[in-house]
Amino acid sequence: MIIKKPADIKSDEITPESVYIDRRKFIGTSAIGLTAAALGSRGSKLLAQDDRQDDELTSFESITTHNNFYEFGTGKGDPSRNAHTLRPRPWTVTVEGAVENPGEYDLDDLLRPHTVQERIYRMRCVEAWSMVIPWQGVPLGDVIARLGPTANANYVEFVTLLDPIQMPGQRRRVIDWPYIEGLRMDEATHPLTILATGLYDRDLLNQNGAPLRLVIPWKYGFKGIKSIVAIRFVERQPINSWKALAPNEYGFFANVNPEVNHPRWSQARERRIGKFRKIRTLPFNGYGDEVAHMYAGMDPRTLY
Numbered sequence: 001m002i003i004k005k006p007a008d009i010k011s012d013e014i015t016p017e018s019v020y021i022d023r024r025k026f027i028g029t030s031a032i033g034l035t036a037a038a039l040g041s042r043g044s045k046l047l048a049q050d051d052r053q054d055d056e057l058t059s060f061e062s063i064t065t066h067n068n069f070y071e072f073g074t075g076k077g078d079p080s081r082n083a084h085t086l087r088p089r090p091w092t093v094t095v096e097g098a099v100e101n102p103g104e105y106d107l108d109d110l111l112r113p114h115t116v117q118e119r120i121y122r123m124r125c126v127e128a129w130s131m132v133i134p135w136q137g138v139p140l141g142d143v144i145a146r147l148g149p150t151a152n153a154n155y156v157e158f159v160t161l162l163d164p165i166q167m168p169g170q171r172r173r174v175i176d177w178p179y180i181e182g183l184r185m186d187e188a189t190h191p192l193t194i195l196a197t198g199l200y201d202r203d204l205l206n207q208n209g210a211p212l213r214l215v216i217p218w219k220y221g222f223k224g225i226k227s228i229v230a231i232r233f234v235e236r237q238p239i240n241s242w243k244a245l246a247p248n249e250y251g252f253f254a255n256v257n258p259e260v261n262h263p264r265w266s267q268a269r270e271r272r273i274g275k276f277r278k279i280r281t282l283p284f285n286g287y288g289d290e291v292a293h294m295y296a297g298m299d300p301r302t303l304y
Contacts (some may be wrong), residue, residue: 057123060200062273067207068125069226070174071160071167078169081208086166086227093210097157097233100148107211108259111197113146114138119194121217123224124256127298128278130270135215136201139192144189153233156188157181158214161227181214181225182238182252186294192217194285195228213234218287220254220304255295255303256285 069079091107116136124130142206144156162178164170170177187193196215197204209226216223222242232238241293242250249263258268260283269278284291295303 006176009017014061014232031293044193044279052103055119055132055198056272058133062197063073063133064205064267066273068221069169069207069209069225071169071177072207073169074174079207080205082168084205086161086169086210088204088206088210091229093228095147095232096230098150098152098235099145099233100150100297110143111138111195114142116197117194119217120216121190121192121215122285123215123217123221124152124281125221126218126262126264126265126267126268128270129273130145131273133199134201135194135196136198137196137215140193140195140214141189141191143195145168146258147231147233148234149185152235155234155237156183157184157230157232157234158183158225158240159230159232160225161229166228178229179225179241180238180244181240182234183214183223183225184237185218187216187291190291190294197288208282217283218255218291222250251302253295253303255291256281257283257300257304259283260301260304288298 022100055225065080066076068076069077073081084211093103093107093110095110096101096102119135120132120139121135122132140156149156158181160179162165162170184195194215196209196213197211199208204213209224212228213226214224214228219280225241237252240250240252243252256267261267267281271278271282282288
């Protein structure tokens with residue numbers, strides 16, 4: 001489904017949350033919803049797989065009040081209380097490294113040539129909870145193609161804003177700031193990967209990573225870096241922040257694998273925010289038909 005950029009939508013054109021949820025009756029219970037139709041037969045396989053899950057959309061309130069964003073505090077409710085200090089406009093993104101078109105881009109200029117799409121994705125966090133979120137964003141692969149990575153660009157590294165005044169959580173050395181994440185080039189250009197700018201037909205709120213964040217639905221939530229200010233094309237695998245902080249618990253790939261437990265909890269089952277019943281966790285968060293081939297021949301125990 002192609003939609004307008006959230007910033008261009010008038011308030012009376014915003015689809016109410018209740019309408020979004022009712023619409024699920026017409027598009028089935030697929031975690032990727034409308035994206036499945038665009039993916040053709042492969043999308044149909046995903047739809048059949050996802051029918052085994054409870055994929056009612058998570059409420060806007062839950063999505064915007066239960067967050068991991070340590071730049072605003074380590075508690076799940078801290079970001080919604082503290083993120084008002086972030087100034088998401090104006091915003092620039094620096095493009096660096098092995099790329100033909102480096103430079104400092106205004107956010108609108110970086111995204112304007114590309115079409116914003118709606119993607120309904122299941123998102124999984126390591127603490128055994130998950131959400132189903134209607135994102136709006138631009139395929140990262142489209143942006144990368146325009147920037148022109150060179151043959152030496154094997155990975156894409158992302159960096160969050162470093163500003164302890166806007167992000168008071170950075171005054172504590174919880175993480176070696178700024179927050180850094182990375183993807184292998186094939187992961188970054190996969191059609192399911194997006195640079196998100198909104199959810200529920202609204203611009204991203206600060207606590208959700210305004211104005212620009214990464215969304216990769218087959219990975220654990222800590223890969224969804226927020227408030228991105230730099231994109232770097234590099235030859236060697238980046239050292240992402242959580243792997244640097246706790247390498248015995250977090251890896252680079254962060255693919256959802258229910259058979260590999262986190263050292264402090266099981267990954268086999270999960271609970272949707274707002275629900276009490278736990279459901280089984282699917283490999284690659286239910287997107288195995290689309291992404292498993294990228295990891296063929298690799299030890300699945302190392303993909304987390």
